[in-house]
Amino acid sequence: MRRLAIFLTFTASVFAASGPEQPKDVSQAGIQTAFRILQKEYIRSSELTFDVLNRAALSGLLQRLDFGAELVARTSEAKSGALSGVRAELLTPQTGYLRPREFTPRETKELEKHLQDFVVKKVSHLILDLRSPAPPGNFNDAADMLSLFVPKGEVLFKMKQMGQAASEVETNLREPVWAQPLLVLVDDETNNLGETMAAVxxxxxxxxxxxxxxxxGAVRYETVPVDAEWSLRFARAEVLLEDDSSVFQKGLQPDFPVSMPTSLKRQVFSATDAKDVKSSIIDKPRPRFNEAALVANTNPELDSYLRRSAGKPLPEDSPRPSDTVLQRAVDLITTRTLFQSAKIDWNRKTPVSNNEPPARRAIPVTK
Incomplete structure (x- = not known):
């Protein structure tokens, strides 16, 4: 009985804070009473065994902690090398694109190599895509990646370990490779390392x-096996920025919000892994009858009409998935470049042509 009483107290405290559907004005004693009534009077009270309540308590606690703690299958703890490496490409001669997939030490070296190549090619704009659905990583890798952008001697971030009063300060000890501003792409699948990099x-x-x-989810996770099949992954240290602020359970609100379904983004990533990234932001126009077709003695519009009449599909019936977020980033760079290249002389005076008649003065009316 003592064991059951202690368990009911713990379970009641968990369910009291496990979700918005639980009434907030119910006392701890009231919740414990509700559990006792259900165990005795519920129509299927025999199903409310200690094991069922125990699992419900753990489920409620994990729901309350959200992504601060979760159960993961031990078979999925090891990272898969299927999607590793850095996706690098020049979207335009002046715009570089980089997307690390797993945030590993090997990818840090690849990232540095591609950045050095962009600098040699005098690329002036960079898009860093941190939307890869990678598992939580090691913050040493986040510090190494950030050191490619942050000036030497500057604070990268801090780690506040549980039970410690002081924070561990990560400082950049090397010269950066890319010193210019950049655009960073993020979403709700950005892992703890990517979120920390974006925040910094x-x-x-x-x-x-x-x-x-x-x-x-900018926290350091620790994974501990709990049985033969499952492990518990929980937050052990919190990432703090230079001003000691935190984004844990707050998140980062983008400067330019652009919505894109997660399923569509994954389709785009899968397609661009086999092709170039540029194909996901450029729409291929439908072939039309023009001068080139006339010279080639072809009529693509007639061909499309005949295929449609025969019930055959056309290429435009199943368009390729497009990356809306990346498109908006490129649009922003293009717009910024156009405005910066425009030179307006506000003191310029319009020259008067010799053939233009002089302006007539108004003649006052006299009475």
Missing amino acids: LRQRKQALLIGARTRG
Whole structure:
């Protein structure tokens, strides 16, 4: 009985804070009473065994902690090498694109190599895509990646370990490779390392964020096996920015919000893994009858009509998935470039042509 009483107290405290559907004005004693009544009077009270209530308590606690703790299958703990490496490409001669997939030490070296290549090619704009659905990573890798952008000697971030009063300060000890501003793409699948990188770069005013709100999981996780099949992954240390602020359970609100379904983004990533990234932001126009077709003695519109009449599909019937977030980022760069290249002389006076008649003065009316 003592064991059951202690369990009911713990379970009641969990369910009292496990979700918005639970009445907030019910006391602890009231919740414990509700559990006792259900165990005795519920129509299927025999199903409310200690094991069922125990699992319900754990489920409610994990729901309350959200992504601060979760059960993961031990078979999925090891990272898969199927989607590793850095996706790098020149979207335009002046715009580079980089997307790390797993945030590993090997990808840090690849990222540095591609950045050095962009610098040699005098690329002036960079888009860093941090939307890869990677599992939580090691913050040493986040510090190494950030060191490619942050000036030497500057604070990258801090780690506040549980039970410690002081924070561990991560400082950049090397010269950066990319010192210019950049655009960072984020969403709710950005992992803990990507979210930390985005938060640091934006706070330093080195980056603008585009995409969807992040989930607020900038913490160091620890994974401990709980049985033969499952492990418990829980937050052990919290990431703090230079001003000691935190994004844990808050997330990052993008400077330019752009919504895009997660399923569509994954389709785009899958398609661009086999092809170039540029194909996901450029729409291929439907072939039309023009001068080139006339010279080639072809009529693509007639061909399309005949295929449609025969019940055959056309290429435009199943368009390729497009990356709306990346498109808006490129549009922003294009717009910024156009405005910066425009030179307006506000003191310029319009020259008067010799053939233009002089302006006539108004003649006052006299009475």
